[in-house]
Amino acid sequence: MRLDIPVYGPRLRKVARKHFGWPSLRPGQFKPMRAVLRRNDALVVLPTGAGKSAIYQIPAVLLPGPTVVISPLLALQQDQIAALNERDDPKIRAVRVSSAETPAQQREAIEEIRDGRAEFLFITPEQLSDPERLAEVRALEPGLVAVDEAHCISAWGHDFRPDYLALGDMIKQLGRPPVLALTATASPPVRDDIIARLRLRDPEIHVSGLDRRNxxxxxxxxxxxxxxxxxxxxxxxxxxxxxxxxxxxxxxxxxxxxxxxxxxxxxxxxxxxxxxxxxxxxxxxxxxxxxxxxxxxxxxxxxxxxxxxxxxxxxxxxxxxxxxxxxxxxxxxxxxxxxxxxxxxxxxxxxxxxxNGGSPDADELQELAAALHQGPQTKTALQKATGLGPRKIGQYLNLLEQVGAVRTGARNKLTVPARAPLPAEAAEAAIEEYERQQLVVGSRTDMMRAFAQSRQCRTETLLAYFGEDQKRPCGHCDNCADGSAAEVDAAEEEGPFPVHSHVRHGEWGTGMVMNYEEERMTVLFDTVGYKTLSVPVVVEQKLLEPA
The missing domain is CATH 3.40.50.300 (P-loop containing nucleotide triphosphate hydrolases)
Known part of the structure; x- marks a missing residue:
């Protein structure tokens, strides 16, 4: 089934009214809903309270097959399930499979989805890591997978959760339905990480509503x-x-x-x-x-x-x-x-x-990489073999995956790819990758200090960090209230490169121009993160060139 473009709006609004009791859609919701109906992958960044859940809930009624919602928090899941089920509408009924349900309740939930008595299956990454559960969900032939709190999958995210790392593989094993990733905040490095780890295919990216005017x-x-x-x-x-x-x-x-x-x-x-x-x-x-x-x-x-x-x-x-x-x-x-x-x-x-300190232990990494060479294994088996805790082993596997030393294979077992580096090599490469990431992490702390010290409109500075453009001072921050933002705004001239253009530095490689403030410019480099540079020095010494 493929809906014609002209009927998206009326159908979505009709579903919103009939099944959810919502008289209208909010700004920032319609475009990503349309992407879902087109069967495209999408990444949506909307602030807390802006109606992210509706972006998968409304199109789900129009799509064939159930919708699988992967979410990390049981309390959050419960709130969303209660809101859906209070309508007493089988078209939007939700069930859950988690550690909070008994085996009998879990079986009943799967049967409700299979029989068409429920539309939404809420599930945690931990449940999907069980090969039998994954096969059960695959047999339901889901039409959409929604990943809530998607920043949790990112190594750059502030709520890093190792259980999320295998989601790209899990979704592939579900038959690879379209994927909708949702989060309240994601700067460009986090967005790139989400796309890579979930293996989103040419996703439509929608970022809006980040200026909370109240x-x-x-x-x-x-x-x-x-x-x-x-x-x-x-x-x-x-x-x-x-x-x-x-x-x-x-x-x-x-x-x-x-x-x-x-x-x-x-x-x-x-x-x-x-x-x-x-x-x-x-x-x-x-x-x-x-x-x-x-x-x-x-x-x-x-x-x-x-x-x-x-x-x-x-x-x-x-x-x-x-x-x-x-x-x-x-x-x-x-x-x-x-x-x-x-x-x-x-x-x-x-x-x-x-x-942010505390480099990985080279010996532990090498021991883990060597254990992987013993044959396909589960994460639990690797924990027993190495004595590493669940959080540390998740972070180590994340690093080893990024340097090509491990991948998730059949039945969710971890294997060593062909032409993977040997254990000692893999450990060394993983530590180098960690150190590169720490440069980016440190640069984010630098940006937080720059925000605190800025005389520019606070909202303008924040949105620039997230890759968004604010055309005028916001009027709801201290710098706007005391007039300093207007002074900075009036003093600013056009920089040597347009905002959001790509540039190249001799040492730091390629980056994106994020913001200008007075005689300073902020550039987000792929390898070293955010850097603040003097505009006169950049111009005089020709430090940057268009990429």
Missing amino acids: LFLEVAYCPDEDYRWRRLTTMLDVEQRPGIIYVPTRRAAEELAGRLTEAGYPAEFYHGGMAAGLREQRHRDFTDDKVDIMVATSAFGMGIDKPNIRWVAHVALPDSPDSYFQEIGRAGRDGEPGRAVLLWRSEDEAIQRFF
Whole structure:
């Protein structure tokens, strides 16, 4: 079945009204829906709360075969399933196969899809890694695969999850239906990584709505911790709640929550080192408005579907604009005014550099590469053979895959490709690849500092990082409010190369011009990441040429 282009709009709107009760489609939804109906792969970047789920849900009603939704969080899946099933419409009924269901419930879910009594199968990457489960899902002949929170598949992403790495192979084994990748934030390196790892075929890329006009962006440099504390408590005195305070470490989360509570600002903390039950309880309490102030590390992230968060504060420099944008996007999802406050110190950067450190162990990599040469094996078997933990082995396999030392073969077993490097060679190449990636990771921290120091419109600076163009100052950031953004805007001249044009540097290779600010230009290089260069020096010394 192939729908004619002129009927896309009316059919999509009719389905939206009839099956979902939505009177209209939001900006940024129609074009990717059309790509899905054309059976094209697509990558969609839309901010939190902009209706990403609708992009696969509405076309799914018109496509033959069920839709498989791969999502990392059970709580997020449950919310989406409940929203679909409350309509009591078999055309949009959703079922789930996960660790939360009994074997009998899992069998019933598969049967409902097979019999046409349900349209959407929600599943985790862990379930698909089971060869028998993968064969079951393949037999359902899915018409579409939607990958939610797709940035998790990226080595550059801030929520790196090794379980996502094999998804490209899994989807191929499902019969390779069209793939729709969805995420709330993805800079160009992350987008490229998603496309490569999911093996998207000439995907249509849709990025829109990244300017959250109801959010006021504010940054303050704090010379010392006392000043940062005073700025934070002043904000708490005047702002409505609830809100989230992001901190860089688990210890900082516990200490700041305690200090705030003692000072009369009742707060709880949340981080990845807490017991799972306590994490779930804190998450639930915040969702149910029992906690007004949550002090958290980045672990308090995906799955926070709470519309009335009034502000998000960072009391340290985030590791990258990717993380920052994802985290501030949790404020003001109800469309009401929200506030994003970044309180930073120069010392914050050292914390991020520390977290980004820790090179892979060459001996461990070589041992893993040697174990792979013993024949096709599962990841579990490799863990037993090497003694490596699940997270570390996932990262090591990721690196070895990138240097051609491993691939996923039949029945999801890991094998060594023909002409693969020998173990010692593979380990050396993997470490070189890791070091190259660290250059990009470090450059993202540099860009976060540049954002904090910028006098340019905050939104303009952020969108430039994500490869988008903002034509005029946003009017909802501190630099626009105090007039400095207008001064910078007026002082800027056309640079030597157009924004988003490709250039070449003698040492760093090819890159893309991302932004100009005063006499500086930012270029995203393929090999070393983001670099800020002096425009007069670039012109005088002819450092760049068109690529």
